[in-house]
Amino acid sequence: MSTTPDSSLPGATSTKTEANALVGRQAILNEQREVFGYELFDRSAASFTAASDAALLFNALSYAGAEALVGKKLVFINTTHDGLSGGHLELIAPEKVVLEVPPMPAGSCAFDITTRCGVFGALKERGFRIAFDQHALTKDYASWLPLADFIKLDMMHIKAEQLPAVVQFTQKYTKAHIVAEKVETKEQFECMKALGVKLFQGYWFAKPDVIQTKTVRPNQAVIMQLLNLVRSQGSTAEIEALLKKDPTLSFNLLRFINSAGFGLSIEVTSFRHAVMILGLKKLFRWAALLLTTSRGSDTAPAVGQTAVVRGRLMELLAAEMLTPEEVDNAFIVGMFSLLDSMLGIPMEMALDAVALPQSVRDALLTRTGVLAPFLELTLACEQGDDDTFARLTDALHLSNHQVNWAHLQALAWAETFDDMN
Incomplete structure (x- = not known):
């Protein structure tokens, strides 16, 4: 897939x-x-x-x-x-x-x-x-x-x-x-x-237990450096130099890129190859996925899996209505919607550590902008607020079947990464 x-x-x-x-x-x-x-x-x-x-x-x-x-x-x-x-x-x-x-x-x-x-x-x-x-x-x-x-x-x-x-x-x-x-x-x-x-x-398990003075774990910090480097259009040499500092991160990122969820017909064997095949935008997505599923002993494994489902669901729901760039951003919004829970720090502090498009920040911090309704609908799929669910499907002109199809496909897609955490 x-x-x-x-x-x-x-x-x-x-x-x-x-x-x-x-x-x-x-x-x-x-x-x-x-x-x-x-x-x-x-x-x-x-x-x-x-x-x-x-x-x-x-x-x-x-x-x-x-x-x-x-x-x-x-x-x-x-x-x-x-x-x-x-x-x-x-x-x-x-x-x-x-x-x-x-x-x-x-x-x-x-x-x-x-x-x-x-x-x-x-x-x-x-x-x-x-x-x-x-x-x-x-x-x-x-x-x-x-x-x-x-x-x-x-x-x-x-x-x-x-x-x-x-x-x-x-x-x-x-x-x-x-x-x-x-x-x-x-x-x-x-x-x-x-x-x-x-x-x-x-x-x-998804409610953030945040501590203002808590620091990000070393492996998460390296992933966030990678995200910022990719976001700023860093060179392939710079990306490779960063990844060489953390062999475990390098291995896990290559494992994600070569997983069934990505569906490549050839095996990616190096990050130079990954940048050539994927481009920086796709590499950013996979680094975000790796950050989402990277966890410490104090974070519920289900948090990362829930975030993966949210990211894929938002991506599928946005695909018909938004530009390709904003569809990619929708994926990131869903993936990072539990970033405060994953990192144990307030959401604003977590987002300040990664360079992100304004539309992503608006959706996550103030629930405003073009991506906000998709995030609200994605959250409504998990909750019992039927009025909100109905209002958002109507506002986005989505049929029941379109939401169901995207929802169940997102759950199935998340399963392709379940054994990799």
């Missing part, structure tokens, strides 16, 4: 199902704060918390061709009980799919609840995994527990003092993996981790 934008985003879809689907996502992390999987949800549902239509999500995944995403990460898909049957379940490999099943409607009798076990069992025999929320821990749902592969505990709806007992009960009476969802703070993450929980959902 090339890092350059495709010549066009798919236009309006041919089916009502695809046109109506609006895919959102949240990352699910392991205890090392690496991306374990993604929960995909239908933005066209009544609200962020509403059970969504699995058929829409399966169709969107299939149509966007997100095999790389489904091949590496588990995909958690919200579903209704009606969505547990139908042809859409044949569209992607069941071994990588976790069906998130809501509780039965209020007033359901014990017989109706127990009867659902047959449906769950048949799905599991086909290879699907099943996730329930904390309602499955209540007496009425005891018959569901043996079928649970995951139990999701909502941190917003369980009192802090009740968490140890709830976790202990889940561990004792199920073989399910516990997912702590709606984790908002590092303290909540540490608390649940201490209780033995190994999976977490929420974007607390």
